[in-house]
Amino acid sequence: MNAPQRRVDRPVLPSSRPQVERLMGLLEGRPRALLLVHDNPDPDAIAAALCLSVLVEARLDVKPRIAYGGVIGRAENRNMVRALDIPLWSVDNIKFRSDDAVILVDTQPGFANNSLPADQPVLAVVDHHPGHVSAEVPLADVRPSYGAVTTIVVEYLVAARVPVAPELATAICYAIATETQDLGREASVPDIAAYLEVFPLCDQPLLGRLRHPRRDMAFFVELDRAIRAARVSDGVAVCHMGTVRTPDSAAEMADVLASIEGLEWVMCTGVYEDRLIVSVRTLDRDAAAGELLRGVVGERRRAGGHGMIAGGAVEVAPGEDPQQVHDDLARRFLAALGRDAGAELKPLTALAQPVGPEGIGSTGGGGGW
Structure with a gap:
């Protein structure tokens, strides 16, 4: 019936x-x-x-x-x-x-x-x-x-x-x-x-x-760089890509990283001209990502967004190390999320589970975040 x-x-x-x-x-x-x-x-x-x-x-x-x-x-x-x-x-x-x-x-x-x-x-x-x-x-x-x-x-x-x-x-x-x-x-x-x-x-x-567009090879080169640069702790990934080819690159890679199983929040940064572009993604439907990012960038404010996505830019002064700026933002980002800002950040690639003859994790590896 x-x-x-x-x-x-x-x-x-x-x-x-x-x-x-x-x-x-x-x-x-x-x-x-x-x-x-x-x-x-x-x-x-x-x-x-x-x-x-x-x-x-x-x-x-x-x-x-x-x-x-x-x-x-x-x-x-x-x-x-x-x-x-x-x-x-x-x-x-x-x-x-x-x-x-x-x-x-x-x-x-x-x-x-x-x-x-x-x-x-x-x-x-x-x-x-x-x-x-x-x-x-x-x-x-x-x-x-x-x-x-x-x-x-x-x-x-x-x-x-x-x-x-x-x-x-x-x-x-x-x-x-x-x-x-x-x-x-x-x-x-x-x-x-x-x-x-x-x-x-x-x-x-x-x-x-x-x-579902075809993509040029430069996209995959940046994706490889983002995956290798990403560091994770307690469901949060932070990634600094160095110099990027467009101001959209950080957001593009943040979208990809946010699709990785086990991640709840992602912050991706990249240098474009004299600015550090910052992009945030989350799966938390009740989050206030825009408000959170404005607090993270603080006095160097240039940020906004919605509940689950946010973006901004931080001016990089002459002689200032963009990696150091990213690291400072990453610590503030983790603290704003209630995570341990001093926790060890592990490479994203090191957390991949092994693939055995019966599929992912078949060798008994623990994996996880």
Whole structure:
């Protein structure tokens, strides 16, 4: 006898009509609109800005520019921009004007992770990071409970009844999937609803290629370096990679290390230009990784994030040893987690269990963390 089918209700996408109408009113009559994402943008920031661009063009017949600082470092992010033909402008090629309608996407005024000029007025902020936006900003739509900022702007598109083309739907699905690890990390009900809203519209073969890209050999060289450099103690891994090829490298390797069985927290660092890039990952759904990392970097603060992911940067002074800076951060990181900051850190590779003829651990080796 077949078991009765359990009915699962599809989550409903909340309405953002008031925010859409407010934003359109603020943009009315403005000849130039600029969507500025955070430096070294990820798929979530890029897709959210692309959604806003489509919305503004559809409603006001104004074509905003999407601008970013830094570089687009990860191969997956470059593949996304190239495959979906997303027009992006480096801030190096943007001349800001006081009458520009600037909208910050996935970042906020005062955050150290964007290239907004200090004296540039901001018309609106759309973000999902915790923060306090000045009352001088006419519209601040900040929703820390959302796993992806793209979800907020999908609500805008639906409220405004703007059609979603297959390319845009693909960007949306890719962004939400990568930001929430396929809806498994910090995904809210609206994130799930937004994904289900547009998934039938996307180019699914292209989405598959974006989710599983081919990687250049440099990725595996850095991965090898990260694994060899990683040190562990009591479920925590810390790793200093030395000089890295992109500002995303530390985050990329932190994502990989966090998937290792037995690890609960990961902190990965790498030197890019004159900064030590710091990336933190955890499997603890109740963690406050962003707040924890801000405490770890202390006075050299340039950090933020969500519950399970965080990132930041520490300026490295001339003559200062980046390894020493990392070691100091690692001790503070362990202490902040309630671990023994003076505990011996063992090489990650030394903890691999032997593989016998019957599989991992068949020789009776203890292993473990």
